[in-house]
Amino acid sequence: MDWRAALTLDGMGPLYEQVKRAIMRPIRDSVWKPGDRIPPEHDLLSHFAASRMTINRALRELAEEGYVTRHRRMGSFVAVPPAPTAILDIVDMATVIPQRGQDYRFDRMAREIVKADPELAAKLGVALGDAVCRVVGRHFADGEIVELEERWINLTAVPAAADLAFEDVSPNHWLVAHVPWTEAEHTISAINADSDLAAALRCPVGTACLLLERRTFLEDQVVTLARLIHPGSRHKLTERFTPRT
Amino acid sequence: MDWRAALTLDGMGPLYEQVKRAIMRPIRDSVWKPGDRIPPEHDLLSHFAASRMTINRALRELAEEGYVTRHRRMGSFVAVPPAPTAILDIVDMATVIPQRGQDYRFDRMAREIVKADPELAAKLGVALGDAVCRVVGRHFADGEIVELEERWINLTAVPAAADLAFEDVSPNHWLVAHVPWTEAEHTISAINADSDLAAALRCPVGTACLLLERRTFLEDQVVTLARLIHPGSRHKLTERFTPRT
DNA sequence: CGGCGTTAATTGTATATACAATACAGGGCG
DNA sequence: CGCCCTGTATTGTATATACAATTAACGCCG
Numbered sequence: 001m002d003w004r005a006a007l008t009l010d011g012m013g014p015l016y017e018q019v020k021r022a023i024m025r026p027i028r029d030s031v032w033k034p035g036d037r038i039p040p041e042h043d044l045l046s047h048f049a050a051s052r053m054t055i056n057r058a059l060r061e062l063a064e065e066g067y068v069t070r071h072r073r074m075g076s077f078v079a080v081p082p083a084p085t086a087i088l089d090i091v092d093m094a095t096v097i098p099q100r101g102q103d104y105r106f107d108r109m110a111r112e113i114v115k116a117d118p119e120l121a122a123k124l125g126v127a128l129g130d131a132v133c134r135v136v137g138r139h140f141a142d143g144e145i146v147e148l149e150e151r152w153i154n155l156t157a158v159p160a161a162a163d164l165a166f167e168d169v170s171p172n173h174w175l176v177a178h179v180p181w182t183e184a185e186h187t188i189s190a191i192n193a194d195s196d197l198a199a200a201l202r203c204p205v206g207t208a209c210l211l212l213e214r215r216t217f218l219e220d221q222v223v224t225l226a227r228l229i230h231p232g233s234r235h236k237l238t239e240r241f242t243p244r245t
Numbered sequence: 246m247d248w249r250a251a252l253t254l255d256g257m258g259p260l261y262e263q264v265k266r267a268i269m270r271p272i273r274d275s276v277w278k279p280g281d282r283i284p285p286e287h288d289l290l291s292h293f294a295a296s297r298m299t300i301n302r303a304l305r306e307l308a309e310e311g312y313v314t315r316h317r318r319m320g321s322f323v324a325v326p327p328a329p330t331a332i333l334d335i336v337d338m339a340t341v342i343p344q345r346g347q348d349y350r351f352d353r354m355a356r357e358i359v360k361a362d363p364e365l366a367a368k369l370g371v372a373l374g375d376a377v378c379r380v381v382g383r384h385f386a387d388g389e390i391v392e393l394e395e396r397w398i399n400l401t402a403v404p405a406a407a408d409l410a411f412e413d414v415s416p417n418h419w420l421v422a423h424v425p426w427t428e429a430e431h432t433i434s435a436i437n438a439d440s441d442l443a444a445a446l447r448c449p450v451g452t453a454c455l456l457l458e459r460r461t462f463l464e465d466q467v468v469t470l471a472r473l474i475h476p477g478s479r480h481k482l483t484e485r486f487t488p489r490t
Numbered sequence: 491c492g493g494c495g496t497t498a499a500t501t502g503t504a505t506a507t508a509c510a511a512t513a514c515a516g517g518g519c520g
Numbered sequence: 521c522g523c524c525c526t527g528t529a530t531t532g533t534a535t536a537t538a539c540a541a542t543t544a545a546c547g548c549c550g
Contacts (some may be wrong), residue, residue, distance in 0.1 A: 013534060040500060051535045056501080059324035072501045072542040131305040190435040190475075196319040231436075259503060260537060296505045301531080315513040317531045495548085502541070509530070518525080 003039055004047055006031065015050055019058035022048075027067060027078050038068060038076040071144040093139040093147055094173040102141040106170045109200070110136040113155070113162065123215070124154050125222045131155045133162060135171045138200065145201050157223045175216075175224060183217040191229075203231050248284055249292055253274065260295055264303035267293075272312060272323050273425040279325040284312060286321075338384040338392055339418040347386040351415045354445070355381040358400070358407065368460070369399050370467045376400045378407060380416045385447065390446050395472040420461075420469055428462040436474075448476050464484045 006026050009018040023044075026032040039047070044055045059076055062068045062112040070076045097104040114120075115129045124132065133153040139146045150170040153161045158179055166174065189211050191197075212228040251271050254263040268289075271277040289300045304321055309312045315321045340350040359365075362376045369377065378398040384391045386389070396416040398406045403424055410421065436442075436456050443450040457473040 016533080036478050042500080051537095053536085054534060056503095057533095061501090070501065073499055073544065074542085075500065107250065188433060188455065190455040192437075192451065192453040206437070208437040210435040210455075261503080287530080296507095298506085299534095302503095305532085315531065318514065318529060319512085320530065357508060491550105493548105493550090495546105496547075497544105499544085500542085500548090503539085505538080508535080509533085512530085514527105514529085516525105516527080518523100520521105520523085 001077070007044075007047060009048065014052050015048075016058045016061075019044070019048060019050065020062055023058065023062060023069065032078050034078050034080040034117070036078045038078065040075055052181070071219060090177050092170075092173050093141075094170060094235050097139070097141045097146070100141075101141070102221060105140040105143075106137055106168060106173070107140065108135065108137040108165075108167050110134070111166055120152065120225075121223070123225055124152060126156055131162070136167065137167045137170055139170065146232070148200055148229040149198070152228075154223055154225075157221050159216065172226065179216075179223055181216045181223055185215045185217070187213040189213075191230055191239040195230065201229070201231055252289075252292060255294065256363065257265070258407075258463045260293075260398070261299050261306075264289070264293060264295065265307055268307060270301065271452060272466045273427075275425075276477040277323050279323050281323045283323065336419050337415075337421050339415060340388075341342075342386045342391070348388070349390075350385040351382055351413060352383040352385065353380065353410075353412050355379070356411055365397065365470075368467070368470055369397060371399055371401055376407070380411045382411065382415055383403070384415065390476070393445055393474040395474075399466070399468055399470075402463065402466050414471070414476040417471065424463070424468055425465050426468055430460045430462070434458075434460040442474065446476050452476060 002024075007022045009015075009022055012018065022030040023038065032038070038059070041052055041055045041059065044059075046050050048055065059068065059070065063070050063076075067079055068076050069079045086179055094104055113133050114132050114134050116124060116132050118124050118128060118129065120132060121128045122125075123132065124130075128130070131207075133151075133155055135149075135151045135153070137151075139149065139150050140199075149170060149172060153171065155162050158175075160178070161171075164174065190210050191209050192210050193201060193203055193205055193207045197209065198207065201207070201209070203209075212230075214224075214226045214228065216223045216226075227235070248271075252267045254260075254267055255436065267383075268283065277283070279344060283304070286300045286304065289295075289304075290297050293300065301488045304313065304315065306456050308315050308321075311326055313321050314324050320442060333352065339349055339351065351378055357379050359377050359379050361371050361377050363373060365377060365483060366373045369375075371377070378396075378400055380394075380396045380398070382393065382394050382396075394417060398420070400407050403420075405423070406419075408418075409419065434456050438446060438448055438450055438452045438454050440450055442454065443452065446452070447456070448454075455475045457471075457475075459471045459473065461471075
């Protein structure tokens with residue numbers, strides 16, 4: 001019954017939006033965790049002194065947005081956060097591979113702090129000579145190389161990364177957990193493996209590889225730059241979407 | 246007043262969803278074009294014999310989904326579709342290349358009506374032996390080969406395609422202009438050019454190429470299947486997007 | 491104890507109604 | 521003519537109410 005103290009209206013905007021925010025607050029703050037029960041409409045209705053249609057609209061929209069799930073007779077619950085699987089979404093191998101029941105391992109090959117040369121400075125949007133953390137490593141699934149990751153981190157935007165070794169945890173995995181972002185830019189192309197790449201991927205020279213370059217932004221500032229390379233024939237990436245006609 | 250004939254309910258599912266589909270039909274079929282006025286709630290209400298809340302919910306959700314725009318006192322209008330620039334969106338070379346100031350040409354290499362073999366039938370979701378139109382052609386920009394298109398069209402879903410030669414206009418261009426769709430599925434991979442592909446693209450054997458396979462759906466029915474192949478080193482595809490949360 | 495019908499809690503949809511907010515349209519008036 | 525004021529069409533939100541659908545829980549009965 002103590003949920004009543006946590007759910008307060010903020011008096012701004014339409015009532016149904018206030019109710020949405022009131023319910024999102026304990027969800028955002030992890031006071032209510034995935035699977036937890038949300039009070040039924042009838043209780044919220046009396047608590048907020050609103051009509052059921054208003055409460056229903058708030059919960060229905062939260063359900064459409066994926067934050068809660070609802071079932072007749074059973075009630076409403078905090079949703080489990082969706083696993084990101086779409087291609088160009090942030091795919092974190094450390095999360096995806098175990099989900100497929102495979103054994104995951106990250107193998108760091110290099111890590112250094114470099115000063116930005118003109119090309120890197122332009123791509124990262126930093127000043128010439130600014131410190132950038134560069135990490136190279138491989139992602140394994142059941143012992144097979146799934147992805148080669150070459151990563152530059154803007155230490156001006158993410159100073160905490162300077163103290164990390166990235167020996168067992170990939171930059172990708174650490175970044176998605178610790179650094180917020182607002183926008184991402186992707187470039188996909190196909191390249192032939194040169195001798196260095198072939199050695200790193202343990203594939204024949206000349207093999208067609210899928211190269212995904214990603215720049216991640218936080219409010220117009222480039223946070224990080226990644227080159228993710230997949231041995232082409234083996235790994236396909238799919239997504240499905242609906243048009244925004 | 247002739248809009249009344251075009252707006253019919255289909256009797257399936259909740260009323261507000263039927264109303265949504267009824268309104269989407271003329272929008273999807275371009276009978277109502279961007280900027281066109283949608284009848285006000287009051288008129289729809291009497292036409293469908295529904296309450297205003299139901300009509301309002303249908304239109305409100307269509308607005309949230311980006312298909313219509315609404316303004317108090319002014320009414321509801323068909324939304325102008327956002328310019329399709331994203332990578333995996335429908336990219337029509339015949340549109341994009343002239344926009345870049347380059348000279349565009351389509352060169353048809355083959356066209357045939359085939360009967361679906363088991364693999365094709367499965368991919369297109371048609372019965373074994375159903376008629377399928379297959380077209381192969383190349384897209385040129387300033388005389389250079391930019392894309393090889395191999396296309397299968399489900400003639401059950403798009404019978405009109407049986408009468409077209411696709412000599413100068415690509416299947417892609419014709420389809421985006423004439424055939425509505427609701428969903429698309431993409432698979433991206435990298436392949437090495439074999440001798441046939443190398444000949445078609447006029448590139449060395451073994452060149453890494455970007456292969457984009459696209460299945461386009463209209464209400465769970467596969468309309469068309471495309472294999473779009475780009476010489477990898479030269480052509481990159483980019484998109485930019487914001488996270489969902 | 492097990493199967494089966496009943497009840498009840500909860501969400502899903504629909505209607506009728508009301509008032510507020512917005513912004514165009516038209517008229518009165520200087 | 522230009523300005524303001526009011527009327528009005530249209531969408532936005534809120535309430536009260538009703539019935540349908542789903543399914544867990546209960547209780548009855550063999």
